[in-house]
Amino acid sequence: MNSTSKFGKLIGVLDVSNSFCKFLVYAVKNREILTCHEISINKIESSDEDEYDPIELWNAVQEAMRVATENLVILEIEPSDIVAIGITNQRETTILWNKRSGEVLNPLCSSDNRLNKILEKILLRTKNKKNYLRSVCGLPFDVCFSAIKIKWLMENNKAVQDSIDRNECYFGNLDSWILWNLTGGIVSGVHRSDVTNCSRTMLMNLESLEWDKRLCKFFDIPMNILPQIRSCSEIYGYVNIQGSTVLEGVPIASVIGNNNSALVGQICLKAAKVECHMEEDCSVMINTGQEIIYSDNDLLSTVGFQLGPNEKVHYALEGFIGSSCSAINWLKSSILSSTESNNNHNSSPVSTFHGMRNGNCFKSLQENDLAFVPALKGLCAPKFLYQAKGFLSGLTINTTSQQLLTAAKESICFQTKTIVDSIKKDCKTWPAISSLIVGGEFSENVDFLQLLANICSVTIERPQVSAPTGLGCMLSAALTMKILSLDEFKTTCVPPVDNFYPTINLDVSEEKYMKWLTALKTSIQANHQSPRDEVNSLLEGKDATKFIMNSIPGCLFLFSSYVIYVLSQQWP
Structure with a gap:
């Protein structure tokens, strides 16, 4: 498609969390935000937890896209110049829905104290080893990761288990839910996610970038509810919203987690680059290149980004506030x-x-x-x-x-x-x-x-970059559409820097x-409720159970020495 606008080809970016969504439109040639519309999502009034309505979120996504494209018309810019859409989202938020009816099976919740009990059961099962699965998925046991939430919902929500038994259940983070609806829902919706979102579920093998049968078996989660895993930069599907005409058929060319997108948007594309993204929650992430570093200090080993299905994956270490x-x-x-x-x-x-x-x-x-x-x-x-x-x-x-x-x-x-x-x-x-x-x-x-x-x-x-999260997602989509290269981006998108x-x-x-x-x-x-020395060792990055483990060799040495001594006394 040849663009007639003075701004050239445009890319739309959906930036979604559980409490807001916004649609930004970028001019690819100069990375300028031409328009943006943001909508807040209200907390469910009757909830004691941080619960939000996924249906309200999806309606807000449609409204944000509609208003933003109308703003383009006001600015005398053709909405048809939008050649692709990218999705960047808050990770770990868990949604389960019925793929036949589109019915949401649980309120959207990123953090929930009700999950503590099931986490306690898992820790009891693993003898309090919170890093039991870290060598496979890169993550410790914690309520913020998706597998714990799915497990809790399967045990406490009959509608979820019934849907799973009938093979009608889909799981996804925010990206999968929005993508499925954006591409047609129950009619033609695609069920996919990217490596950055999937790496925060505790179900993906960090090395193979595939769903791990052992992890799914550990949590007793059926693999058929999980989305297909893709890179951050490729065609996921095409817009197919009933009643939509302006963006109908536009390819969804990128999906990437929000903090990961900020890493890309701040041009932290090489190993050893450190980025701190500060929004409602804060994240500090270092690009570790093709090396997976398993932390001894409670950092998360995760996927940084993969900018294309045939491109190398960049891993990261992340600390989360x-x-x-x-x-x-x-x-x-x-x-x-x-x-x-x-x-x-x-x-x-x-x-x-x-x-x-x-x-x-x-x-x-x-x-x-x-x-x-x-x-x-x-x-x-x-x-x-x-x-x-x-x-x-x-x-x-x-x-x-x-x-x-x-x-x-x-x-x-x-x-x-x-x-x-x-x-x-x-x-x-x-x-x-x-x-x-x-x-x-x-x-x-x-x-x-x-x-x-x-x-x-x-x-x-x-x-001096506005919305680095959106910028990183825009780049990922532009790479898919081959209208921008990494070299061009690094050459022309190095903004002035304020130093402190x-x-x-x-x-x-x-x-x-x-x-x-x-x-x-x-x-x-x-x-x-732990002894003070155990708390100190916890903060110093030491595993309290290692004190016992470390004492075993010494005890064995003393015991074996004593046995040898006794035997030597009895030997003629």
Whole structure:
């Protein structure tokens, strides 16, 4: 198709999470966002958990696409210039639906405390070895991964089990659900997913990039409910929405997880590149090239990206901060008075730092004795501890709302530091990490980035790129359509970079960090019900069971020596 628009060929990107969706339209030739429409998804009112309606999400996707294409017409740009669509999504969110009727069998939920009981059963079965399957799938046992959720739904939702028994059930993350509906649903919908999403299910073999029969058997999950696994850059299907004419027949040319897409969008395409994506949840990811590094420090071994079915897969190590921006929003809405909060802070979750840059940031670190552990839905960094609870220490009668918010932001920085330190430990022979590339909505606040640089003691690089997640997905789709090459992208899409350097004494940040670690240990001790030395070993990356294992050789030596001695005394 020859484009007549002055902007040339366009690519649409669907950016989807369980609480919002947006449709961005990019001009490929200059990577400019021409229009974007975002819609928020409401939480189910009757739910005590973070549950959302997948049907509402699908309706929001259609609305976002409709409004965005109408905006193109207003801008005198032909919607028919959209040559492909890409999908980038929040990973791990689990949906099961009936492939015959399209009925959703469970509310959409990314985090659910009801899963703790089934996780406890699995840990009991494996003698509390949370890394029992890590050598195959790269992941520890945790409630955030899809297999645990599927297992729980099979045992607690009769409609799910009945649908499975009738061979009518499909499983997918957000990408599979949207793709299936986008390509025709019960009429012609395709059931596929990409390697980045599938690598977060605990069901995919990290080396073969295929569903692993042993993993599926371990969780007792039938393989016929799982989507086909594809690369991030290839044709998945074609738009086939009833009543749609503008985008009808447009190929879906890319599917990729949101943090992985940010890794691509920030041009972290070579090994040793580290990217920190800061949205509602935060992720720190290092590209490890074709090498799978199995972490000794609770990082996740995962797929970074695969930009084509015949291209090499790039693996990654990832640390995940489960409650970051969401913890700050929770503090503002549930704990702090709305009057004081609104008087001192902008309502935007990324605009709540004021007067803390450079010298003021140094003063803040010295004066604020609060330590906040944002384990609102368990803990992900520095360790995956589903039983962990939030913790706040250092409160006095003089504590202000500003100090509370600052402590929350400091906690994000401290968790980021633990992840960066863990990467250094796991990649001992790699070049030292001297800089961290950041992106996402939360990175728009310069004062927060300065605080991050001070606490992590590294240079923070913020490329002047809007929506790196969308940009990475756009590139993946453009590669599929052969309208853009990686060399062209790297040559023409290197934006100016804002640098933030550490400006405080290392001893000050280390002292504050140690106070936070003390609060973290206290929190774990209170909720983990473990001896203090076991908690310390847990945070230092040591497996408490290894203390027993390590003592076995010595015991055997002493016992065998004693036996030999006794026998020698009896020998003539």
